[in-house]
Amino acid sequence: MNIGEIAKRAGVSRSTVSYALSGKRSVSDETRQKIQRVIDELGYRPNASARALANGRTSTIGLVFPPAGNHYTGMQLDFIGSVVEAAAAYDYDVLLSPSGVDSDRSFQRLLAERRVDGVILMEIRLRDDRIDHLAAEDFPAICIGRTAHPDGHWWVGLDHTALAAACVRHLADLGHRRIALVNRPEHLLRAGYESAHRGLDGFTQAAAERGLGVRTYCCGDDAPSGQACLERILRDDPATTALVTLNEAALGGLYRGLAVAGRHVPRDFSVTGVVASRWAETMTPQLTAADVPAERMGRLAVELLVERFGRPGAAPRHHLLAPPVSLRASTGPARHETSRDA
Structure with missing residues (x-):
């Protein structure tokens, strides 16, 4: 089922259906209700690509993690799980993307094709080209850890x-x-x-x-x-x-x-x-x-990224955690x- 079929059944143009879904232009309440009835009858759900084209958002967060090798540690798995759970609370999906010496092409595709609205970077290096690239692209990102010069970045770190x-x-x-x-x-x-x-x-x-x-x-x-x-x-x-x-x-x-x-x-x-x-x-x-506190770090990272979405141009913020022994x-x-x- 697509927008064209909805428009045909509702007796309106394709553009009117698109405006009703995206909210980019006003549509009368009567027309909106007519479109919504057809959508409900058909069980229509726009796919991710259509939503992104309509409103400029994918409703997806990228989680860039290191290649696994043989396995992930319990700490890494706890963190990944907490990011997915926290993102769901904000109605975001999470797209996992490996990034390392042999797999940076995945990271480049993530940015070039704008598959996500922003990214969370795991396993930060003291000098990390990924962060410089994201800053040059003005792409929202949260780092899990600090570079040698963390000023100007958004991050959640463990001391x-x-x-x-x-x-x-x-x-x-x-x-x-x-x-x-x-x-x-x-x-x-x-x-x-x-x-x-x-x-x-x-x-x-x-x-x-x-x-x-x-x-x-x-x-x-x-x-x-x-x-x-x-x-x-x-x-x-x-x-x-x-x-x-x-x-x-x-x-x-x-x-x-x-x-x-x-x-x-x-x-x-x-x-x-x-x-x-x-x-x-x-x-x-x-x-x-x-x-x-892997679960807390994942939650804080998602909260900071969502804050970035809502406050473009805001001064960078961070959390440095130091739990007791x-x-x-x-x-x-x-x-x-x-x-x-x-």
């Missing part, structure tokens, strides 16, 4: 610097003196992923303030990589008594590696990090962590055994 530092201070207060950092994969650090770099900065700064002995490691986003990383940590420095992780996908492997090494958590070894609460609470023992069962006082300090 990874402060959160990693808070984890280090918590361990130091428990008497731990030799601590490791388990970061995201090396290729993400090389690509300039904001969360990996800011978390590393917070970790090293807090460790220096407390005079701690530390080592930092990159780790793949999976359990086997986590176990291999833990084995390397203990091989490099058997006296290590705690770690901070920015890599929730590796957590299961880190715990498994400790069990294989005979290190009881938290009696012999403490584990903490920046992790989504739902994931932290599934660990045994439950993980002491700076809980990532939730104390659970994976951290405890340090035990400095002579055999491990030797």
Whole structure:
């Protein structure tokens, strides 16, 4: 069913039906009601392309996310789900578009063909060409994270610097003196992923303030990589008594590696990090962590984007979140055994 058939049955022109649907020009109440009766009888719903041509809006938000590789982390899935749910509350659909080294053509098509009214960008890099391109196109966008120079952008971010530092201070207060950092994969650090770099900065700064002995490691986003990383940590420095992780996908492997090494958590070894609460609470023992509010971040991102739609030219706004460390069962006082300090 199309506009031409509606016009024929209502006894009006195609343009009159178009005006009645889009509201671009006034149509008499009598004519509008006649058109609406036909629409109701036929069960007509204009397709997305027709709506976009009629009113310049697609009623769709683009969510630009990193290519999955083998899987997405629980944190990423929570965020994606929250964006979809929040968008639905504003009567927006969500179009997912991968963007990475090998898939930026999808991102370019999203903009060139104006398939969406605006975009939310995940996994921001400290220097991110996508944001510069969006700004040049004057295309509404919200970043999840901050570039090295965030002024002038709309964004929702997690203060990874402060959160990693808070984890280090918590361990130091428990008497731990030799601590490791388990970061995201090396290729993400090389690509300039904001969360990996800011978390590393917070970790090293807090460790220096407390005079701690530390080592930092990159780790793949999976359990086997986590176990291999833990084995390397203990091989490099058997006296290590705690770690901070920015890599929730590796957590299961880190715990498994400790069990294989005979290190009881938290009696012999403490584990903490920046992790989504739902994931932290599934660990045994439950993980002491700076809980990532992924669902809240998704909701705030959608709210900011809808605000941009309604206030063109408004000054950029942002939200920087820094949740406290939730104390659970994976951290405890340090035990400095002579055999491990030797």
